[in-house]
Amino acid sequence: MGSWREGVVEYIRREAQPVEKFGHQPRLYALTLEIGKGLEYDDDVVFAACWLHDLGVFVGHRPEDPVALAAWDNTAYAVEKTPGILGGMGFPEEKIAGVVQAIATHQPTGDPQTLEGVILRDADILEQLGAVGILRTVCKVGKDTRFHTFTDAARSLQKALSTLPAEVRLASTRSMMEERVRVMGEFLRAAAAEAGENLL
Template structure:
């Protein structure tokens, strides 16, 4: 399969498997953000593309546990890595680059310490996706759908954490200014929300 072929296979697969449906947009945005952050840097775009599109496979409905107790303890990363290696191999992804994809997926969360350029790009881009207007949309859509967030007030700590902690955790020069701008937008939103709702948000 050609380079174009395996990329098309990834996108087609994630388009179907990204459930609930709103989760699909995160993948192309993450790849675009990672490339934007990585301008002028030397990285493998095949690894970056595959890791960006596959990194959240284990959080999709149909791939994560249905039982709430099991779901509360679920670490999607090992599952995502194992399934991604299987699928990427099936689609003709270069075998010598699979370890690079695994490393980027394994270390894509804010708490992680990436050891590759692709991993650093994916991690910083994933932090950026939790800030700004997109961060607000991604949090708000969980209200009433995710058992952890039954009300609007339940996502406020998530947004507050993004502003107060995540925004300062980007590592790369290309992402720091973007994080600052997005955090400021998110901070303004929180201020407006408190002004409008006070203690009556629910």
């Protein structure tokens, strides 16, 4: 691992709050390595984008005011801050634009125009599915403006299950996605059966 990579990892380790936010970045990068097998792409760009794309969701970076938080664009924040962070760590200057572009289009609604951006976006979609996707959503109940109850979380998971699989672009990602879709579907069916109308 080069010195700039170590710097980026340590920066995110320090800034990722609450602490569970840190796990997403290494998992995401590991997924990109699987997705990208056999493809020619710039791993420096993908690595940096994986580690910095969610900077705007961390406590200390996002607004504390609930109204401001509800309107917060965490992706725009990451796009704004990333060049300065990478520039101060010795990251190749000519690659910064590629990192910014990948971050800007990493959401499911994004339309990446580079392979690096597609790999990042596909990997981020996988992180919203399966057992990990369930954990990431449920842990936000009571701490996120979108999730006040388990019903809110279940509704979000159902939406992810219904919409995200169609957004995946690469064949390698689709094959990795199948088990995650099955796990999430079974979880939602079991939760509905066990809780009935009393999920809250």
